[in-house]
Amino acid sequence: MIGSFLNAVIYRVPRKINIAYPRSHCTSCKKLIYWYENIPILSYIFLRGKCSKCKTPYSVQYPIIEAFVGAVSVLLMPENFDSMGVMYFFLYFSIFCALLCHFIIDIKHQILPDSINIYLALVFLCVSILKYSPTYYISGAAIGFLFPYLVTLAFYYLKGQQGLGGGDIKLFAALGIILGPVGIINNIFLSCFFGAIFSLIMMSIGKMSRESKLAFGPFIIIVASFQIFLPALFRQFSSLWSI
Numbered sequence: 165m166i167g168s169f170l171n172a173v174i175y176r177v178p179r180k181i182n183i184a185y186p187r188s189h190c191t192s193c194k195k196l197i198y199w200y201e202n203i204p205i206l207s208y209i210f211l212r213g214k215c216s217k218c219k220t221p222y223s224v225q226y227p228i229i230e231a232f233v234g235a236v237s238v239l240l241m242p243e244n245f246d247s248m249g250v251m252y253f254f255l256y257f258s259i260f261c262a263l264l265c266h267f268i269i270d271i272k273h274q275i276l277p278d279s280i281n282i283y284l285a286l287v288f289l290c291v292s293i294l295k296y297s298p299t300y301y302i303s304g305a306a307i308g309f310l311f312p313y314l315v316t317l318a319f320y321y322l323k324g325q326q327g328l329g330g331g332d333i334k335l336f337a338a339l340g341i342i343l344g345p346v347g348i349i350n351n352i353f354l355s356c357f358f359g360a361i362f363s364l365i366m367m368s369i370g371k372m373s374r375e376s377k378l379a380f381g382p383f384i385i386i387v388a389s390f391q392i393f394l395p396a397l398f399r400q401f402s403s404l405w406s407i
């Protein structure tokens with residue numbers, strides 16, 4: 165059900181439509197979607213992926229996101245259902261949900277909405293207050309903002325081109341809160357590295373030109389997901405260059 169809600173967020177937030185109102189409707193013929201046509205995954209199957217009135221196909225993204233969010237929520241289930249376990253579950257699950265929306269919205273619209281960046285910053289702050297010292301999250305946020313901001317500014321003055329977008333810089337600042345000063349530097353370098361490799365591959369096979377705009381958020385989000393959800397694996401990987 166949360167996956168189903170995230171589908172609405174992904175569709176509505178970049179189009180600046182309220183996420184609660186109007187109720188779910190077919191985007192093609194405006195027919196209201198009844199509750200029994202709005203059951204995650206199952207409704208997609210029994211409607212055969214089409215609107216019951218105008219037969220316009222619904223994107224296969226809807227059931228895929230519903231199933232993926234369901235699977236990840238199971239993976240994040242705490243071992244002990246004590247108050248700490250349940251609280252961390254809700255915090256990490258909401259981080260996952262917000263990062264997933266960011267990821268898909270950036271690929272589709274090349275924006276990282278402010279509302280999602282603010283939401284992430286608040287949830288990261290809750291986690292960091294529980295786990296880390298103020299020095300850790302304040303310096304992380306400061307580096308996450310200043311470092312990419314100053315590099316982008318310098319790049320703009322030297323070459324007259326905008327490197328990173330404002331949304332990317334705000335996302336780095338938010339991530340700095342949970343990743344801390346070292347973690348955010350790792351993220352900045354790795355996401356730039358993977359973004360550059362990806363662009364080179366796409367240009368070499370002719371799928372992108374030098375002028376094409378590339379959504380950079382997904383690279384930041386993939387690296388951050390490893391750092392946040394699989395920290396042991398990330399530590400092993402980062403011991404390769406060990407800072």
Ligand SMILES: [Zn+2]
Pocket residue numbers: 190191192193194195215216217218219220
């Ligand atoms: Zn329809």
